[in-house]
Amino acid sequence: MSSNDITSVLKEDRSFPPPSAFQQRALIGSMEEYDRLWTYAAEQPERFWAEQATTCLNWFKRWDRVLDWQLPHAKWFTGGKLNVSYNCLDRHLLTWRRNKAAIIWEGEPGDRRVLTYNDLHHEVCRAANMLKKQGIGSGDRVTIYMPLVPELAISMLACARIGAVHNVVFGGFSSEAIADRNRDSQARLIITADGGWRRGAIVPLKANVDAAMAKSPSVERVIVLKRTGWEVPMQAGRDLWWHDEMATVSANCQAEELDSEHPLFLLYTSGSTGKPKGILHTTAGYLLHATLTSQVVLDLKDDDTYWCTADVGWITGHSYVVYGPLANGATTVMYEGAPNFPDWGRLWEIIERNKVSVFYTAPTAIRACAREGSKWPKQRDLTSLRLLGSVGEPINPEAWMWYRDTIGGGRCPIIDTWWQTETGGMMITPLPGAMATVPGSATRPFFGVVPDIIDASGNSVPRGKGGFLVIRQPWPGMLRTIWGDDERYKTQYWSQAPGVYFTGDGARQDAAGNYWILGRIDDVINVAGHRLSTMEVESALVSHPSVAEAAVVGAPHELKGEGLHAFVLLEGSHRPSDSLMRDLMDHVVRQIGALARPESVRFAQALPKTRSGKIMRRLLRDIAAGRASVGDTTSLEDFSVLATLRANEDV
Numbered sequence: 081m082s083s084n085d086i087t088s089v090l091k092e093d094r095s096f097p098p099p100s101a102f103q104q105r106a107l108i109g110s111m112e113e114y115d116r117l118w119t120y121a122a123e124q125p126e127r128f129w130a131e132q133a134t135t136c137l138n139w140f141k142r143w144d145r146v147l148d149w150q151l152p153h154a155k156w157f158t159g160g161k162l163n164v165s166y167n168c169l170d171r172h173l174l175t176w177r178r179n180k181a182a183i184i185w186e187g188e189p190g191d192r193r194v195l196t197y198n199d200l201h202h203e204v205c206r207a208a209n210m211l212k213k214q215g216i217g218s219g220d221r222v223t224i225y226m227p228l229v230p231e232l233a234i235s236m237l238a239c240a241r242i243g244a245v246h247n248v249v250f251g252g253f254s255s256e257a258i259a260d261r262n263r264d265s266q267a268r269l270i271i272t273a274d275g276g277w278r279r280g281a282i283v284p285l286k287a288n289v290d291a292a293m294a295k296s297p298s299v300e301r302v303i304v305l306k307r308t309g310w311e312v313p314m315q316a317g318r319d320l321w322w323h324d325e326m327a328t329v330s331a332n333c334q335a336e337e338l339d340s341e342h343p344l345f346l347l348y349t350s351g352s353t354g355k356p357k358g359i360l361h362t363t364a365g366y367l368l369h370a371t372l373t374s375q376v377v378l379d380l381k382d383d384d385t386y387w388c389t390a391d392v393g394w395i396t397g398h399s400y401v402v403y404g405p406l407a408n409g410a411t412t413v414m415y416e417g418a419p420n421f422p423d424w425g426r427l428w429e430i431i432e433r434n435k436v437s438v439f440y441t442a443p444t445a446i447r448a449c450a451r452e453g454s455k456w457p458k459q460r461d462l463t464s465l466r467l468l469g470s471v472g473e474p475i476n477p478e479a480w481m482w483y484r485d486t487i488g489g490g491r492c493p494i495i496d497t498w499w500q501t502e503t504g505g506m507m508i509t510p511l512p513g514a515m516a517t518v519p520g521s522a523t524r525p526f527f528g529v530v531p532d533i534i535d536a537s538g539n540s541v542p543r544g545k546g547g548f549l550v551i552r553q554p555w556p557g558m559l560r561t562i563w564g565d566d567e568r569y570k571t572q573y574w575s576q577a578p579g580v581y582f583t584g585d586g587a588r589q590d591a592a593g594n595y596w597i598l599g600r601i602d603d604v605i606n607v608a609g610h611r612l613s614t615m616e617v618e619s620a621l622v623s624h625p626s627v628a629e630a631a632v633v634g635a636p637h638e639l640k641g642e643g644l645h646a647f648v649l650l651e652g653s654h655r656p657s658d659s660l661m662r663d664l665m666d667h668v669v670r671q672i673g674a675l676a677r678p679e680s681v682r683f684a685q686a687l688p689k690t691r692s693g694k695i696m697r698r699l700l701r702d703i704a705a706g707r708a709s710v711g712d713t714t715s716l717e718d719f720s721v722l723a724t725l726r727a728n729e730d731v
């Protein structure tokens with residue numbers, strides 16, 4: 081941490097109160113109600129969470145103790161027994177929801193399936209028996225490397241049913257990444273598929289697993305779902321077909337009665353450096369957080385059709401495609417493929433056809449769609465939408481307004497939800513029926529979340545000043561440790577400032593009390609003694625009519641310490657030129673001040689991104705500083721992007 085705090089420069093005056101029709105139906109329908117509950121949860125967290133655990137979840141045995149907090153280790157609802165799969169499935173079978181659509185799935189080629197709660201329960205029980213038949217039991221780790229098909233959710237729920245610990249590896253990752261995760265988690269079994277569809281091509285999932293197997297000594301069995309029909313070699317004694325195995329087992333499988341703190345899943349997340357960390361989430365606290373936020377923030381109602389576009393390989397897919405929605409008995413849409421296949425109208429077509437009412441996606445997708453122009457969404461009837469959400473990175477006001485106007489028809493509140501793989505569920509987010517939303521702000525902390533913004537000495541900074549975002553109290557959905565490396569858990573999250581959870585993000589709170597996330601503190605640039613958030617400079621650039629997307633990084637500067645370097649993608653009809661470059665520099669100065677004038681502006685065709693859509697600024701820093709890139713690039717989505725950027729050096 082540097083000794084300065086972060087200078088925040090963005091100003092935003094627009095504010096949108098919750099629509100009254102929305103407010104009337106919402107669980108939390110006013111700011112007074114929000115304030116009352118937030119204060120109650122902050123002051124009496126154990127009472128608050130005990131009440132929520134009673135109403136949100138079904139228990140086989142009630143807990144003895146709500147919270148056992150031995151900094152930095154939390155145990156929630158100790159002595160309690162429950163099962164996540166029971167809460168997502170069985171309890172709905174006792175109600176009219178048994179024949180309600182649980183999953184509406186669409187494959188990239190256009191094939192469709194609908195699974196009711198009854199169907200899903202049936203499949204999950206069989207899959208659980210299939211795992212048991214292979215000797216998988218409580219506590220065993222299972223790697224899941226699949227396309228976005230219902231069997232992915234079925235596999236997760238089957239693990240949860242028998243107490244096995246799933247580790248979903250995103251289908252875009254390489255065999256190296258699979259092998260690393262297998263080894264670190266000591267997985268005994270992998271569930272995969274013969275392939276998955278992405279932009280009209282087959283992703284060779286089984287081939288990647290085969291390549292990983294040489295370096296995965298703990299894995300005994302590979303179960304392969306037939307998805308594409310592509311021929312794949314099957315190794316006798318090791319590889320089994322999903323359909324063959326499922327046909328041999330019964331559809332009766334009691335959900336195991338598991339301890340509240342029984343491990344539910346591992347999910348590996350890569351920091352900017354170092355090897356991926358296996359984030360551990362456990363049963364009761366995680367499920368409660370995912371369930372309650374789905375109710376209160378996503379506002380899921382029985383007549384909603386809800387679609388979160390995240391891949392289930394990310395935490396967003398775990399909490400808000402699978403567990404949160406299903407625990408609430410909601411209808412969740414899953415789509416296998418790319419948003420631009422066969423064209424940029426795909427998302428809007430899916431919304432129109434399924435009458436999606438609640439839609440949750442990422443800023444990178446919103447900006448990409450905005451860049452393609454409003455003509456695609458305009459071709460579709462999007463009036464079924466009533467609530468829009470955003471997650472994954474700061475959403476710049478420009479993209480926020482496009483989302484609101486063009487997708488939401490000016491009618492739908494936007495929830496900009498800040499959280500992390502580590503937090504398990506949403507942490508700072510508007511409650512759409514209670515509070516006014518402001519473009520670019522994640523607004524307020526969720527119940528039981530007590531954030532603070534501190535400087536390098538650990539002191540809280542006054543409102544209006546930027547600093548490091550921390551969380552002061554434990555919450556049910558928090559990670560429990562890093563798998564196999566509790567020391568790293570302590571140093572990474574609990575040692576930067578004593579006694580508080582360190583998020584690694586910068587933030588500021590405005591005079592009204594709203595939080596503004598400034599991005600990762602690794603991305604803060606120190607220009608002449610001012611610590612600027614790259615995200616704010618990027619946002620200023622994107623507010624120029626010619627710019628679709630921007631990435632800003634720092635590079636050493638003789639006088640200023642660091643100088644700002646911008647990489648921009650232009651909107652459709654605009655072409656790079658020297659005058660546009662100067663205009664963009666001036667625009668940043670007008671928006672922010674002379675201090676933020678970029679040293680250079682480069683026009684790019686694409687930006688280096690991770691597969692989850694985050695800009696890999698580390699690689700751009702190397703280019704800006706004229707260095708070769710060192711370090712890990714395995715999470716890069718498209719390797720050609722870097723070469724093109726380097727080749728464009730002089731544009």
Ligand code: WT7
Nearest residue numbers: 396471472473474496497498499500501597600
């Ligand atoms: C990091 C966590 C949360 C699930 C998906 C990403 C950034 C996330 C926001 C937001 C500003 C955001 C933060 C955070 N981030 N949501 N609404 N506004 N920044 O999970 O891969 O663990 O990444 O994503 O920097 O720390 P993740």
